Amino acid sequence: MNVELILFFVLAAVAIGAALGMLFSRNAVYSALFLILNFATVAVFFLLLGAPFIAMAQVTVYAGAIMVLFLFVIMLLGAEQIQHQARRGWQRPLAMLLTLVLLAESAYLIFTRSDVLTVLPPAASDYGSPQSIGLLLFSEYLLPFEVTSILLLAAMVGAIVLVKEDKKKSGGRK
């Protein structure tokens, strides 16, 4: 067993454990912190797969910006301690069963492939370098890149408009 394989299994255990911790934490803040841990381990997997640019984007955008937004909203709403309502008893077992079916289907698809245990040859030295991704982004994928900027602008405006207090409605209450 070489070092890389040990690293993979330890990190995979951390990633799955963090995902489980996120699912079963009572406190929403703990859930968000577990999810950050999960995103950080996935970023290391991206590094192992030869994608340093995506790994850094993952850390800054996902683990940084998006999760900080989640923490802001959780603390703004004071929603961290919201209790579970009594739910219908059949929902949880049914959800577990459906998830197990999904897992079994994916496992079947993965392990019936003929090349399950092929180890890839090392990639070319400039594979996944920020330079090559940037070249691809600004040549072949220029239009989607520009459309993304419009999408981000629309989302920003949408979020502001949604959260804005309605002056006419709230005037009476104040």
Added chain:
Amino acid sequence: MIPISYYFALSAILFALGALGVLIRRNAIIIFMSVELMLNAANLLFVAFARANEALSGQVFVFFVIAVAAAEVAVGLALIVVIFRNRQSIDIDEMSNLKG
């Protein structure tokens, strides 16, 4: 070196855990975080297949998925804030007003 199918298996497990979270939790924010977990599992699969085929386009797609996820989170969290303001709760069992 690590067989590439290990990454497929890990991604499938993370995706299934995200789906489980959407199904069993009642707190809208936790459900939203589970959706992020599923998106992330799909990203991992994208990068793994990009590595398997030596095709850089997979990584560019992950970049776009991250950007769309950022936009989605901004709008989704704004919706959750508005719902909380109106109903003092983000329990999804209480959001049944559209039921016929």
